[in-house]
Structures are given as structure tokens and as C-alpha cells.
Amino acid sequence: MLRTPGAVRDAERWTAHNYHPLPVVISSAEGAWLTDVDGRRYLDCLAGYSALNFGHRHPKLIAAAHAQLDRLTLTSRAFIHDQFADFCRELAELCGKDLVLPMNTGAEAVETGVKVARKWGYQVKGVAPGQANIVVAEGNFHGRTTTIVSFSTDEDARADFGPYTPGFTVVPYGDLDALAAAIDENTVAVLIEPIQGEQGVVVPPAGYLPGVRRVCTDNNVLFIADEIQSGLGRTGATFACDHEGVTPDMYLLGKALGGGIVPVSAVAADANVLGVLKPGQHGSTFGGNPLACAVATEVVRLLTTGEFQRRSAELGARLHAGLQALVGRGLVAVRGRGLWAGLDIDPALMTGREACERLAERGVLVKDTHGSTIRLAPPLVITEEEIDHAVAQLAAVLAG
Numbered sequence: 566m567l568r569t570p571g572a573v574r575d576a577e578r579w580t581a582h583n584y585h586p587l588p589v590v591i592s593s594a595e596g597a598w599l600t601d602v603d604g605r606r607y608l609d610c611l612a613g614y615s616a617l618n619f620g621h622r623h624p625k626l627i628a629a630a631h632a633q634l635d636r637l638t639l640t641s642r643a644f645i646h647d648q649f650a651d652f653c654r655e656l657a658e659l660c661g662k663d664l665v666l667p668m669n670t671g672a673e674a675v676e677t678g679v680k681v682a683r684k685w686g687y688q689v690k691g692v693a694p695g696q697a698n699i700v701v702a703e704g705n706f707h708g709r710t711t712t713i714v715s716f717s718t719d720e721d722a723r724a725d726f727g728p729y730t731p732g733f734t735v736v737p738y739g740d741l742d743a744l745a746a747a748i749d750e751n752t753v754a755v756l757i758e759p760i761q762g763e764q765g766v767v768v769p770p771a772g773y774l775p776g777v778r779r780v781c782t783d784n785n786v787l788f789i790a791d792e793i794q795s796g797l798g799r800t801g802a803t804f805a806c807d808h809e810g811v812t813p814d815m816y817l818l819g820k821a822l823g824g825g826i827v828p829v830s831a832v833a834a835d836a837n838v839l840g841v842l843k844p845g846q847h848g849s850t851f852g853g854n855p856l857a858c859a860v861a862t863e864v865v866r867l868l869t870t871g872e873f874q875r876r877s878a879e880l881g882a883r884l885h886a887g888l889q890a891l892v893g894r895g896l897v898a899v900r901g902r903g904l905w906a907g908l909d910i911d912p913a914l915m916t917g918r919e920a921c922e923r924l925a926e927r928g929v930l931v932k933d934t935h936g937s938t939i940r941l942a943p944p945l946v947i948t949e950e951e952i953d954h955a956v957a958q959l960a961a962v963l964a965g
């Protein structure tokens with residue numbers, strides 16, 4: 566008897582229904598492959614929304630975690646531990662920044678960025694007390710805290726969670742004139758995703774990111790790049806901003822930084838920005854813990870070789886060529902960069918959810934977003950043959 570139906574039922578019975586997962590129950594994984602409780606194998610083309618950029622259980626990351634589990638797992642930041650300095654230094658160097666502030670989840674990194682930008686505004690820029698404002702983009706996704714959903718334009722994410730945090734101005738994504746017009750003397754930061762993942766892997770027009778950089782510099786405003794989903798190799802470069810030769814004032818990182826093992830996020834910025842925080846003004850019990858640092862240091866070392874960025878660029882070209890060939894044959898549009906793609910399914914054929922369910926039946930796991938869009942973000946360890954396989958399964962689903 567199959568174990569999946571009962572396991573799905575049990576999972577639904579004992580949890581709040583804040584997710585609508587596909588009805589598969591995974592029990593083990595390696596590299597780009599997952600196995601469910603009934604022994605069926607699936608090619609993972611979501612990679613935990615980019616938290617698994619290096620695949621499941623990458624041997625170097627697992628070894629780092631095991632070694633650290635046997636020595637020291639948690640100290641709190643009340644004491645310093647021996648994994649902390651290397652992690653912060655190596656990540657700061659990868660980002661080309663002076664300092665790093667480690668947290669845990671992506672949302673915490675975003676909250677940290679908002680707090681630092683506001684404090685910087687008051688203490689360095691000289692904004693009047695209580696007036697700091699941050700410009701954000703329509704279609705953003707930066708996490709689920711009350712402050713972050715306050716400036717979401719997705720009603721599902723936002724409705725009925727008020728009262729909302731003030732201090733944010735929303736402008737259309739990709740529209741530089743609108744962004745520039747929204748900036749005034751109280752603006753402390755522009756916070757954007759260099760590619761909007763949750764919105765459907767939306768790539769802004771060429772020149773937008775350099776334009777944002779210019780507008781921020783001209784107006785003494787911090788450019789905060791949320792690279793939580795787009796960063797750390799996903800797009801064929803270390804950061805999505807790299808494709809346009811842009812360096813933000815602050816990187817927000819998460820997801821892949823924890824190697825798919827532990828939640829690790831971080832803010833990276835120069836000392837004139839992160840230096841505004843003094844003891845007691847911000848923190849987290851688990852942020853920068855020894856286990857997190859041990860794993861994340863190994864993640865940074867994997868990225869330092871450039872191998873994963875190269876794989877993402879080369880294999881991404883193959884993925885996008887395969888997907889482009891399906892435009893007009895079930896796909897309306899394909900967007901993305903590197904091993905990251907947003908596909909709009911022809912709504913006359915099926916919904917995004919139906920496409921995901923049919924792909925799962927064919928052993929390929931992806932997830933829908935916003936109705937008819939599905940997002941592909943396979944682990945960067947995926948092979949050419951596996952990409953071809955995924956595209957072939959999609960073609961078969963679209964052909965009905």
C-alpha cells in the first residue's frame with residue numbers, strides 16, 4: 566500500500582494551512598534528486614527556492630556540519646566562538662564589503678537592513694526624527710514579518726495583517742523615472758530585488774540597476790539589494806547585480822548561505838553603514854551560531870572557486886534555449902537568468918498548479934506562483950542530461 570496519501574493527510578491534519586504543497590512526501594535526497602516515502606524519485610527543479618543551490622547534502626557542507634556538531638553548536642553572541650571570524654571575513658571578502666552582520670532567516674536580514682538604513686538616515690544623513698522613508702518596488706517579495714508585508718503589493722501576503730508599518734513608498738519595478746521621483750530628503754534607502762523571484766523571475770530592463778545605483782549615489786541614499794534568492798550563484802554570477810556591474814551599499818543574503826542545512830542570513834555593508842549599530846541595538850540568539858558559521862564558511866569557499874557560477878551560466882543557457890523552444894507550444898513567455906526561469910503557461914491549457922502536478926507525476930518537482938507562472942530553480946549541481954530531461958517532461962505535459 567502506498568504511504569503517500571496517509572502521510573499527506575497527516576501533514577494537513579496537524580498544521581496551519583499557510584502553504585499548499587504538492588502531494589509528495591519526501592524522505593531522502595542527494596544532489597539534484599529526491600526520493601519519496603514510496604521510493605519514487607524526483608528531479609528537484611526548485612531547490613528550496615534557491616536554498617539548495619549546491620544540491621542536497623553536498624559532501625563538503627555535510628562534512629563541515631558533522632565536524633561542527635561534534636565540537637560546538639551554540640554559544641549565543643554573549644561569547645565569541647572560533648568559527649565566527651573566518652565566516653564574517655570570508656563572506657565580507659566575497660561581497661567586497663567591510664563588515665557582515667549574521668542573522669538566520671531572509672526576513673530577518675531584510676528587517677536588519679531596514680533598521681540599519683533608518684539608523685544610518687538619522688545618524689549619518691541627518692534625516693529628521695521619525696521621518697525616514699524607504700523606496701521599494703511593486704511586486705516585491707522580501708519575507709513575511711509585519712513590517713515587510715506592510716509594503717507588499719500582494720494582497721494575499723498583506724490583507725488583514727495591519728496595522729501596517731509606515732515609512733515605505735512603493736514604485737513600479739523597472740521604472741527609473743518613478744523611482745527617482747519618489748526620492749526626497751527623507752529617503753534613506755532604495756530596497757529592491759535585482760531580479761524579482763517570487764513575482765515570477767522578473768528581470769528588470771537593462772540599465773535599470775545601474776540607474777538605481779546612480780540615483781542613490783546622487784541623492785545620498787543607500788542602495789539595498791535583496792539577493793536572498795538571486796544571489797550566491799543562482800544567476801550565473803555571485804550576485805545578480807554583477808551582471809550589470811553594479812555594487813549596492815548593502816547586500817541582503819540568505820537561503821543558499823545555509824547550504825540547505827541550517828538557516829543562515831546576513832547583511833554585508835561597509836563600516837560607514839553597518840557601523841551605526843552599537844551593542845544592545847540589534848541582535849539574535851541564533852544569528853552567527855557556530856554550526857551556521859561552519860556550514861556557511863564552506864558555502865562561501867564553494868563560491869570562491871567560481872565553479873558554481875560557471876555551471877549556472879553554462880547550464881542556464883542550455884535550460885533557457887530548451888524553454889524558449891516551447892514558447893508558442895504551451896508557454897506564453899520565459900524569463901530569467903542562469904539556472905533560474907519563470908515560465909508563463911498558456912492559461913487556455915492549464916493552471917500553473919496543474920502543470921506542477923503533472924510534472925510531479927512525471928518525476929520533476931517545481932512550484933507555481935501567481936496563477937499561471939511556474940518557477941524553475943534547479944540545484945546548480947544539475948547535469949546537462951538532467952536539464953534536457955526536465956525540459957522534455959515539461960514539453961510532454963504541455964503537449965497534453
Ligand SMILES: Cc1ncc(COP(=O)(O)O)c(C=O)c1O
Pocket residue numbers: 614670671672673675706707708709758762763791792793794795819820
Ligand atoms: C528575495 C527574498 N527576500 C526575502 C525572502 C525571505 O526569506 P525567508 O523565507 O528565509 O524569511 C525571500 C524568500 O523567498 C526572498 O525570495
